[in-house]
Amino acid sequence: MTTETTGRVLSSLEAALPGLEALYVDLHQHPELAFTETRTAAELARRLTEDGFEVHTGIGRTGVVGVLRNGEGPTVLLRADIDALPVEEQTGLAYASTARGVDDDGNDVPLMHACGHDMHATWLSGAAHLLAAGREAWSGTLLAVFQPAEEGSGGAAAMVRDGLFDLAGRPDFVFGQHIAPGPAGWVLTRPGVIMAAAESLRITLHGRGGHGSRPETTVDPVVLAASVVLKLQTVVSRETAATEPAVVTVGSLHVGTAANVIADDAVLEVNTRAFDDGVLQRLHAAIERIVNAEAVAADAPKPPTIEVLNAYPVTANDEAASDELTEAFRAHFGADATLPAPQVTGSEDFGEFGRAAGVPSVFWLVGGFDPQQVITAMTEGRFEKDVPSNHSPRFAPILHPTLRTGVETLVVAALSRFPHPATGRPA
The missing domain is CATH 3.40.630.10 (Zn peptidases)
Incomplete structure (x- = not known):
């Protein structure tokens, strides 16, 4: 030129x-x-x-x-x-x-x-x-x-x-x-x-709904979602090396319709980012492990549903x-x-x-x-x-x-x- x-x-x-x-x-x-x-x-x-x-x-x-x-x-x-x-x-x-x-x-x-x-x-x-x-x-x-x-x-x-x-x-x-x-x-x-690289996930946590006056008859997806959100913060802070930049963001959380109703499900949308495709895959695996484990701990009636919305290398x-x-x-x-x-x-x-x-x-x-x-x-x-x-x-x-x-x-x-x-x- x-x-x-x-x-x-x-x-x-x-x-x-x-x-x-x-x-x-x-x-x-x-x-x-x-x-x-x-x-x-x-x-x-x-x-x-x-x-x-x-x-x-x-x-x-x-x-x-x-x-x-x-x-x-x-x-x-x-x-x-x-x-x-x-x-x-x-x-x-x-x-x-x-x-x-x-x-x-x-x-x-x-x-x-x-x-x-x-x-x-x-x-x-x-x-x-x-x-x-x-x-x-x-x-x-x-x-x-x-x-x-x-x-x-x-x-x-x-x-x-x-x-x-x-x-x-x-x-x-x-x-x-x-x-x-x-x-x-x-x-x-x-x-x-x-x-x-980036990936977006939609995670549906399945609970068992009921009346707010009788929580013992339910599996509350609000409490389950709260546990998941907090635990996901450890994926970067405790599972990813400081030399491997990564981000896990819970950008959306939807659950419930009324103060006295315990809903059946909670839906989270999670976004992850990393400068290495292998790190991104490890983030995905950690999220799956945590979400499924928290559902078991809560005695959820069935495993969570995890859907990949989009993924970019x-x-x-x-x-x-x-x-x-x-x-x-x-x-x-x-x-x-x-x-x-x-x-x-x-x-x-x-x-x-x-x-x-x-x-x-x-x-x-x-x-x-x-x-x-x-x-x-x-x-x-x-x-x-x-x-x-x-x-x-x-x-x-x-x-x-x-x-x-x-x-x-x-x-x-x-x-x-x-x-x-x-x-x-x-x-």
Whole structure:
């Protein structure tokens, strides 16, 4: 990749920014939950079609894939996720979402792009536009993948199962990125594991209900659930080595309907995270052991029911490909703006694409918040309090230079692998 080639492809970015800002605002105002992203998908597909891509829709139910075949060379997959969250926006932005939708349980819920997927989609739309317009500078095949249902619903795996690679071809490299609550203009990379593995479980504890005046005739699921919740806190503190970071969270507990009624069942939802798939498996085994043992101790009428809601392996970057891409970012953005990423306890299904294809994949972070605000918060030890994290109702990236940076990273990543048609060397 040469500076001259990159500059040529990026030369029309300035002119494209107003349209990309309009796209971002539109997506932000019209968020859609996992596997319902029909309006979002239609708009992204329309833009790909205008840019000359071969467009496939309905991949993994609501995913969109654009294919641009541009001569001999490798196939590079660029991915963005597009779904939103059931969160009520509290950013105060002029373009804040007031949308509502229906969740999987049939509940009417507020909707918000609280994790930045609207920015991700805008970045990829912009990069696809620039690479299509500058196709004389590179050779190969570009896959622009707009993935549905990243938020706990397995959208990446759904796209693979639905024949993504049969339609578009198997990639040689897979690249993706995520907006982070860091200074806008910063690009953060990390070889190896960058995001945690995660698993969510729904556990039903079976008791025997009855009247609150006669607890001796019941097996109280409230008491059983309380014992389980407390005992689960020992999985990390007493069963996991201090050198193996892990998290066990009981995020939801539902039991009972009235003060004088002892219910039949209690339902817990538990989330676990670790930076090693083996550690995550040990967390699961410990949870099963504790839940079943507490049920026996309570003389429950039958064993608990344990259901896996979703599971994500670690997001691990190919080390050689990550190092090479980091050098490309440093050459383009400078060493001051290309920094090491921390290991993030959040989780992603991006890695499904590289694993399914059996090829190197690299995932990185792009800062999206006011640099002075973030740096001041870090300096004063107030980062967690003053800078809203992903999934917060106050998560509000600044538009500039966030838009520009995220488009440039994807373009630089693609050009780092595509050869120049005249020389055959990296574009």
